[in-house]
Amino acid sequence: MTDTSRRWINRVLRWSLGVVFVVAALGVPGTKLGFGKIYHPSSFANNIRTYEMVPEPLVFPLAIYLPWLELTTGLVLLAGVWKREGLFVAMTLCVVLLVANMTVLIRGLEIICGCFGEGYHGSAIRESLISGAMLTATVVASVMLGPPTHRRDGGDQTAADSGAAA
């Protein structure tokens, strides 16, 4: 595979993931999805509770923090800065969501996932598939980024970056 195609696969995957994360945080006001969870932490806290995994004192802080983490990660992926770090955080989020949804399926719980806005009501199976697909995308994007190459100034540079420079 050429450097150009690797770079483009990485870009497209990163941009797609970035859009998904930003939509997950902000929703799409004016459409069926409506406002995202960043606007309604209290409502999102109730969604987290349905997973029965997080201790009560942590539910609300998590409900405020998670949408901001998704938004920041999404913007970093879209902007193309700190690609490796952004993909790592995205991958971690996907793994957490996938594991949470898998345990929900195993336990037979009925969850309310307002993952993509107040108008969105996803089931555990659908969420598992989405998080699985996103995890795959983050892994592929990371592979396409290539191993870091060390610069003389001590910073890290990716194979895709050096391709872009060339």
Added chain:
Amino acid sequence: MIGWILRTAVLVLLPAACACGHYLIATWSGKRATHFIVPSSQSAVVNPSVAKRAGVSFETFQRLVVGREVIIIDARHPDEYAEGHVPGAKNFHVEAVEDDVTLLTSKIDQMADIVLYCATSECEDSGRLFDIMTQLLDYPNVRLFGGGLVTWKRARLPLEKGPSP
């Protein structure tokens, strides 16, 4: 490697700072304070026993509606309300009240006897409105009809149509 760790730490901690700022600004502005109610053991959404304690049976609800003894509040979306609601019910959509509690406080007396309902026994809108009214606004006489409009329809009782006056 150290650079990678530092950048990842920034990426993880920056949203925490944003979340803190979000919380502080929203609390200071007051208007959106309802978004930050922490449902506790007193929450009808979280704790089924609270909903049960505050609940009214279908027979009682029917009697209260017919007798116009209480204020009936429909917590659903205005579009759903316009399609059909319990006769005499007022519409206060929970999302609208979360955005601006004065919509409700300016129209409903603090000491009024109130019963809330939404679409079905599964919907959360009336529970969330119950939490706001009892925990944030200190309305003392709020009850819930858990059966929702679907129970009313099943009994083939009359519905009123049209938007909220």
